[in-house]
Amino acid sequence: MKKRRICFKYLFVIGTLVFHVKANLVTAQQLSVKARNGAVVSIDKYASQVGVGIMKKGGNAIDAAVATAFALAVTHPFAGNIGGGGFMLIRLASGEEIGIDYREMAPALATPEMFLKPDGSVDIEKSNFGYLVAGVPGTVKGLETAWQKYGKLPWRTLLQPAIELAENGCYLNKYDAKSLALNKQNLARYPETRKIFFKPDGNTYATEDLLIQKDLAATLKAIARRGSKTFYRGRIANKIVKDFQANGGILTKEDLKNYEVKIRKPIKHNFQGYEVIGMPLPSSGGIAIAEMLNILQQVGLNKETPLDPENLHVLIETMRYVFLDRTRYLGDEDFVEVPVNKLLSEQHAAVIAKKINKEKATLSESLYQNVSVHDENMETTHFSVIDKEGNIVSNTYTLEEAFGSKAVVKGLGFLLNNEMHDFNINPNQANIQGGLGTNPNGIAPKKRMLSSMAPTLVLKAGKPYLITGSPGGRTILNTVLQMVLATTTYKLSLEEAMKLPRLSHHWMPDLVYIEKGLWDNQIIKALEDKGHKFAEVEFLGDLHSIRVNPETGEYEAVADPRRAGWAEGY
Structure with a gap:
């Protein structure tokens, strides 16, 4: 042996x-990369550099995490988002440990049978694409909550790098370009999505192409000025609901207004x-x-x-x-x-x-x-952050599938999640013994999907x-x-x-x-x-x-080479 x-x-x-x-x-x-003062590691070069740049300006790990997440919403539309949700785990240098739950919620009009056909089978189209399958987004309010409670720098400072990346453009890496190409057929379902991710010749943007997102830049500017309230109660909220109503969705103004981040x-x-x-x-x-x-x-x-x-x-x-x-x-x-x-x-x-x-x-x-x-589904993204004081953040967030529901909200430039698909969407599904199964993750109004x-x-x-x-x-x-x-x-x-x-x-x-x-x-x-x-x-x-070397205290940041990745530190 x-x-x-x-x-x-x-x-x-x-x-x-x-x-x-x-x-x-x-x-x-x-x-x-090995560092002493701070490090960020994510799937994207731009985002990791944004996070470290924020720490160099005097921000802490929470500031860096917020800025990194907003940057990924621009540079990694495959999973980075303001139209989805996720979880942020924080440990402060003081020893305090916090879990910020900004998972999406089911709209109030959601029902256990909402994705079933009259014959009781699942409607694959409705449960994968478009507006009905979108849960109430949590990212914007979740990131703002983290910043309000634990951040240091001004809110606008944290969003400015993402605004500039959206307005001036970012060059696509191989992974994101390939993801666009693989999802071309489904992304093409929606005119607003085609407007952003397709070139005039009908092809999606390719590796090293410059992706400019003016509508998303304008949305981020509004969030930078007015905070999450414009997304959940103000002008952006009104545009979101109008687009849902025009496209068969059930999300309402009350759903956005009532969204809660849980600590x-x-x-x-x-x-x-x-x-x-x-x-x-x-x-x-x-x-x-x-x-x-x-x-x-x-x-x-x-x-x-x-x-x-x-x-x-x-x-x-x-x-x-x-x-x-x-x-x-x-x-x-x-x-x-x-x-x-x-x-x-x-x-x-x-x-x-x-x-x-x-x-x-x-x-x-x-x-x-x-x-x-x-x-x-497999399509999510994760990043890790540490600052010189020893504050640490682990953040995972998602749109559910690649590019979420594939639908971009009209005039706002961001993709919607298809997170309702993460519930057990068939309450009538039988187990292999022929009986009905238990369903702790079944759909219910205002519920968060497992x-x-x-x-x-x-x-x-x-x-x-x-x-x-x-x-x-x-x-x-x-x-x-x-x-x-x-x-x-x-x-x-x-x-x-x-x-x-x-x-x-x-x-x-x-x-x-x-x-x-x-x-x-x-x-x-x-x-x-x-x-x-x-x-x-x-x-x-x-x-x-x-990883923090327990003997030297040095930060060892490593990106996983399986997809794409960038470790940045100083």
Whole structure:
């Protein structure tokens, strides 16, 4: 067994070198930087530089996060947004920990059956595109709330870089240009969207093309002058509602007026001498990651070799059981009762740990108990921030699918989310036993849809150690989990952890998703012998992260090379 583990360790080193070469052929990126005064890492060069620029002007990590988020709304329309929502996790240098929930809400006229046809089947068109599928946006108010409570610089200063990027234009990187091309057909559905993202010849903007967004610049200027009230109560709100009414949407002035940002107490637990901090519901990230870490702590892992098949088998089985719990129990806690204390207890972890057969994969179908499953999309974006005082921010936000609903609000220049799709949209869906499933994430007026977004912070000896998070739909939870394990249990550097190949299991379907071309056949064969079945995907996650060296205090910011990314620091 010892020789086998050493063999797998060398395979890990070789595999990560191959990955590094492959990734750097995709696009020019500043993948890592070391800094002392502050750092921002995101998917986009402009946004990361904007965030660091704000800190150089005297802003703190919260100011930088707000400015970065607004910049991404311009430069990364694939997921950056003012028409969507998300979660911001903050730890101040004073030790205060805050979760800002600016997740979208269902309009007051929403109903559980709103996406069903008369025959009871789901209307794919309505549940994916346009105005009916848009939830009440939370980003503008969420970012303003963070700034009001914890920022330092003037509000206008934080929006000015985004305004200039929209007004003067930004050059598209390979990833965003490719995303526009891949979504060309659906983006072309809407004249206002075509006006912004298509050239006169009918093609979408390509790599290194200058994308100018005058309408979005004007919207950002209004927000800079009047704050979020113009978006939720004023002239912008009126234009949003008028466009919804003209295009079959149900969002009203009252929906915008009544939107609330929630300040929530983060989920916090200990793992092998580290403190792991995550978002509470309606983010499933904090609970699910804590539950998985609790189980793994009970089962135990070989701490020398991350890719030991014995470790990976236990990891997959842990994912399987926790995703069953996620589907069975989790939803907006303001609407449904969730046994959070039970799920986070050592007793619950011990029960699951005892069920894990170390020699054989469990059949997910055998665990099925009156629950229905829904899909979540991969298109989200995450960024991490730290300032010289040690304030830290982990922020994940989204439009749901790529470019959200594909509809741009007339005259305002921003895309709407299609976040209603993140509810379980078919209340009549039967489980494999033929019965109706429980539906804690069903649609209800003013309810927030369950999310897999998982901004995460890790402390060591009470000081910042890791800032991380990822896009990826349901894969987010497992991606972030693997980053936490890599930097704590396996003591890898952040760059080594970033190159480690990833896998993900979601209970149903009963498949282990692995990154194409990054896994050694011997490892896969060892897991197949235990009964696991595999499916390949291009990549899993986009973990733009920052690690603080506990010995030197130096900031190590690393962008994930899987999509695009830029680490900036000073």
